Amino acid sequence: MNDKPREDTNPAAVGHLHIATERPERFTHATPTVDDVGRHAGVSRQTVSNVLNAPHRVRPETIERVRIAINTLGYRANHHARNLRTGTSRAIAYRIPPVAGHLNSVMDTFLHELTEAVEAIGCHILLFASNDLDGEISKYWELSAQSAADGVVFSETERDDRRPGPLLERRMPFVSFGRTWGTQEHSWVDVDGRAGTRLAIDHLLAHGHRRFAWLGPRNPGVVNDEREQGVRSTIAAAGIPAADLHVVSLRDDATADRKAIADLLDGPDAPTAWVSMSDLQALTVLGELEARGIVPGRDAAVIGFDDSPVAAYAGGGLTTIRQPITAVAKTIAQLLSAQFADPNSDPQGVLLEPELIVRRTG
Amino acid sequence: MNDKPREDTNPAAVGHLHIATERPERFTHATPTVDDVGRHAGVSRQTVSNVLNAPHRVRPETIERVRIAINTLGYRANHHARNLRTGTSRAIAYRIPPVAGHLNSVMDTFLHELTEAVEAIGCHILLFASNDLDGEISKYWELSAQSAADGVVFSETERDDRRPGPLLERRMPFVSFGRTWGTQEHSWVDVDGRAGTRLAIDHLLAHGHRRFAWLGPRNPGVVNDEREQGVRSTIAAAGIPAADLHVVSLRDDATADRKAIADLLDGPDAPTAWVSMSDLQALTVLGELEARGIVPGRDAAVIGFDDSPVAAYAGGGLTTIRQPITAVAKTIAQLLSAQFADPNSDPQGVLLEPELIVRRTG
DNA sequence: AGTAGAAATATGATCGTTCAAATGAACGTT
DNA sequence: AACGTTCATTTGAACGATCATATTTCTACT
Numbered sequence: 001m002n003d004k005p006r007e008d009t010n011p012a013a014v015g016h017l018h019i020a021t022e023r024p025e026r027f028t029h030a031t032p033t034v035d036d037v038g039r040h041a042g043v044s045r046q047t048v049s050n051v052l053n054a055p056h057r058v059r060p061e062t063i064e065r066v067r068i069a070i071n072t073l074g075y076r077a078n079h080h081a082r083n084l085r086t087g088t089s090r091a092i093a094y095r096i097p098p099v100a101g102h103l104n105s106v107m108d109t110f111l112h113e114l115t116e117a118v119e120a121i122g123c124h125i126l127l128f129a130s131n132d133l134d135g136e137i138s139k140y141w142e143l144s145a146q147s148a149a150d151g152v153v154f155s156e157t158e159r160d161d162r163r164p165g166p167l168l169e170r171r172m173p174f175v176s177f178g179r180t181w182g183t184q185e186h187s188w189v190d191v192d193g194r195a196g197t198r199l200a201i202d203h204l205l206a207h208g209h210r211r212f213a214w215l216g217p218r219n220p221g222v223v224n225d226e227r228e229q230g231v232r233s234t235i236a237a238a239g240i241p242a243a244d245l246h247v248v249s250l251r252d253d254a255t256a257d258r259k260a261i262a263d264l265l266d267g268p269d270a271p272t273a274w275v276s277m278s279d280l281q282a283l284t285v286l287g288e289l290e291a292r293g294i295v296p297g298r299d300a301a302v303i304g305f306d307d308s309p310v311a312a313y314a315g316g317g318l319t320t321i322r323q324p325i326t327a328v329a330k331t332i333a334q335l336l337s338a339q340f341a342d343p344n345s346d347p348q349g350v351l352l353e354p355e356l357i358v359r360r361t362g
Numbered sequence: 363m364n365d366k367p368r369e370d371t372n373p374a375a376v377g378h379l380h381i382a383t384e385r386p387e388r389f390t391h392a393t394p395t396v397d398d399v400g401r402h403a404g405v406s407r408q409t410v411s412n413v414l415n416a417p418h419r420v421r422p423e424t425i426e427r428v429r430i431a432i433n434t435l436g437y438r439a440n441h442h443a444r445n446l447r448t449g450t451s452r453a454i455a456y457r458i459p460p461v462a463g464h465l466n467s468v469m470d471t472f473l474h475e476l477t478e479a480v481e482a483i484g485c486h487i488l489l490f491a492s493n494d495l496d497g498e499i500s501k502y503w504e505l506s507a508q509s510a511a512d513g514v515v516f517s518e519t520e521r522d523d524r525r526p527g528p529l530l531e532r533r534m535p536f537v538s539f540g541r542t543w544g545t546q547e548h549s550w551v552d553v554d555g556r557a558g559t560r561l562a563i564d565h566l567l568a569h570g571h572r573r574f575a576w577l578g579p580r581n582p583g584v585v586n587d588e589r590e591q592g593v594r595s596t597i598a599a600a601g602i603p604a605a606d607l608h609v610v611s612l613r614d615d616a617t618a619d620r621k622a623i624a625d626l627l628d629g630p631d632a633p634t635a636w637v638s639m640s641d642l643q644a645l646t647v648l649g650e651l652e653a654r655g656i657v658p659g660r661d662a663a664v665i666g667f668d669d670s671p672v673a674a675y676a677g678g679g680l681t682t683i684r685q686p687i688t689a690v691a692k693t694i695a696q697l698l699s700a701q702f703a704d705p706n707s708d709p710q711g712v713l714l715e716p717e718l719i720v721r722r723t724g
Numbered sequence: 725a726g727t728a729g730a731a732a733t734a735t736g737a738t739c740g741t742t743c744a745a746a747t748g749a750a751c752g753t754t
Numbered sequence: 755a756a757c758g759t760t761c762a763t764t765t766g767a768a769c770g771a772t773c774a775t776a777t778t779t780c781t782a783c784t
Binding site: 033034035045046049053077078079080081082083084085086 | 769770771772773
């Protein structure tokens with residue numbers, strides 16, 4: 001008869017998280033509250049709270065006494081109570097990009113750096129998955145309604161991205177990694193792709209190269225456009241005819257890519273300087289060069305993109321264009337922080353410069 | 363005089379998240395509460411709560427009425443209020459592994475799959491970063507004290523891992539991806555490395571190979587021991603002398619690795635069947651084979667590990683041993699769920715079988 | 725010494741939800 | 755028709771923190 005209500009409740013909890021009713025079971029070490037700490041230090045709740053949130057209001061000796069009590073009892077503020085009262089969550093939502101077909105490691109590095117960067121502003125990352133864009137957008141709505149997240153970061157932007165609209169409407173602070181090239185203003189951080197390829201080409205020009213190849217994606221987007229334009233404009237500025245630049249459209253198929261590269265190498269006026277949109281495909285170029293006895297770094301140059309782990313590992317060190325991911329993450333955290341401090345602050349866009357990591361291949 | 367208290371509070375909030383005091387500013391769409399929904403549907407708070415958490419207690423018509431009110435008002439339960447009351451957080455903490463030097467993509471895939479898997483049990487992933495093991499452990503303590511996480515998942519286990527101890531002591535539910543080979547019992551999910559290499563070797567034997575190479579890490583650990591043992595025992599079972607197995611210790615240096623592989627290839631009785639601890643190094647083998655006119659998949663076989671994106675892309679398709687990461691994540695979520703339901707349930711270890719993905723190279 | 729004003733600390737109310745217990749409605753049984 | 759049961763719904767209390775405000779203590783000045 002006594003456990004009737006529990007019996008009654010359990011079926012409803014199927015598929016949900018359900019903690020057994022006897023709470024003491026789980027909390028071997030009773031979790032102390034502000035009251036406990038206050039009692040121990042001979043002060044009130046609020047003074048303890050002030051020590052944590054507004055220490056300038058409290059007399060130094062009192063602070064010391066409270067601090068000791070906190071350490072003795074091992075007190076930590078309950079997140080939910082605090083967040084409920086203050087209406088914040090100190091959480092930043094991020095949709096983890098789907099795994100399928102991302103050949104670059106930038107997003108993984110970014111997530112790591114972002115986690116560290118938001119910790120510096122007293123927040124943490126709340127991850128969620130979503131199959132489509134609509135799911136992602138409605139998730140933002142939901143998180144906002146549940147006050148489960150104070151801010152949002154999203155990546156893999158596209159032209160006229162649909163995400164800023166709903167977020168702005170909900171007045172949910174957010175920063176995108178990547179421009180959205182839309183009409184609505186919002187904060188973003190991005191890497192200057194044009195500057196990246198310009199760095200690479202300038203470097204190659206300085207080493208005497210005159211015949212170039214740009215390996216871009218099969219379906220070019222805004223990102224590729226900028227990078228390719230950086231290649232073109234730098235070459236043009238050096239007085240080299242546009243015909244001396246070959247553009248290869250890569251596929252997701254190594255055999256096809258390899259053949260395209262081989263054809264170019266075996267054709268007339270083969271390029272000696274190769275710049276690729278990604279490290280992995282640069283490795284394919286290396287393979288083809290070596291197969292022909294052409295030594296990368298001496299007879300030819302190959303430059304990749306992203307400085308992924310393979311770049312440092314393979315081919316005796318691949319020269320590559322590194323995106324400043326740490327700086328991107330830190331800047332995003334700062335822009336978020338600014339929006340938290342003043343929800344009406346003006347949106348800000350920050351374009352960061354990539355860096356050329358010179359190794360052996362170029 | 364009116365804004366004095368605000369002036370007084372702000373400095374304390376430096377470096378913290380501080381939401382401006384006028385709350386209506388941020389919440390354009392006023393966030394409805396259970397009371398609002400109840401009023402709209404002509405029922406009480408609690409009935410709304412019951413519709414959400416224990417619908418079997420509520421009359422169908424009432425449920426319908428409340429559901430309509432919920433949709434009309436766009437109500438979503440406030441996470442913090444709920445969590446405060448129930449003492450749960452529906453969050454699972456995961457330390458995002460450091461980026462430096464992880465050449466495999468398994469961890470990234472795992473994080474994605476884990477995010478999806480815990481969503482299925484009504485939870486989300488709370489990410490944190492930490493430089494060392496002590497930081498990680500004290501973070502677990504902190505999250506538990508703040509009741510910021512209900513459970514923990516950790517990966518990259520090592521022999522006699524120090525993490526289970528404190529977590530067990532705190533009675534914090536957790537599941538590790540990887541065995542810890544320690545004395546304390548706890549739930550874990552792992553992939554049977556021995557079975558993986560056995561699959562590979564059996565496949566190679568069936569294709570007539572008799573001279574093998576195993577590419578293992580420079581500093582072998584428990585993971586490699588198992589995999590290598592799978593290679594050895596399977597070879598032995600086929601009646602092949604142990605001398606026909608060459609073991610290469612890979613370094614984090616492609617040039618050195620390439621040379622070690624080349625030496626083996628150019629030596630007497632060169633192996634025709636290569637199994638590598640990672641896809642990336644398998645690619646190096648492919649390169650060396652091709653440089654000698656040996657066609658992988660015909661004259662020789664190369665099998666990688668992990669089925670990373672490079673495997674499908676490169677070399678016309680690398681045969682590889684795939685770890686069932688989706689199943690790992692799902693199993694972890696289930697084991698966590700079991701611990702939530704009954705904190706005293708017995709710990710459980712699950713060993714999953716890898717799969718051989720046969721492509722062109724073997 | 726007395727007092728105004730500031731500084732330090734304490735008290736009551738509140739955030740939005742669920743729990744526990746109480747009340748009210750519906751139902752079958754004798 | 756009265757009654758005990760079960761079902762449906764409501765009410766008061768609590769989770770643990772911070773806000774707003776009240777109270778006490780200290781400091782400086784006349």
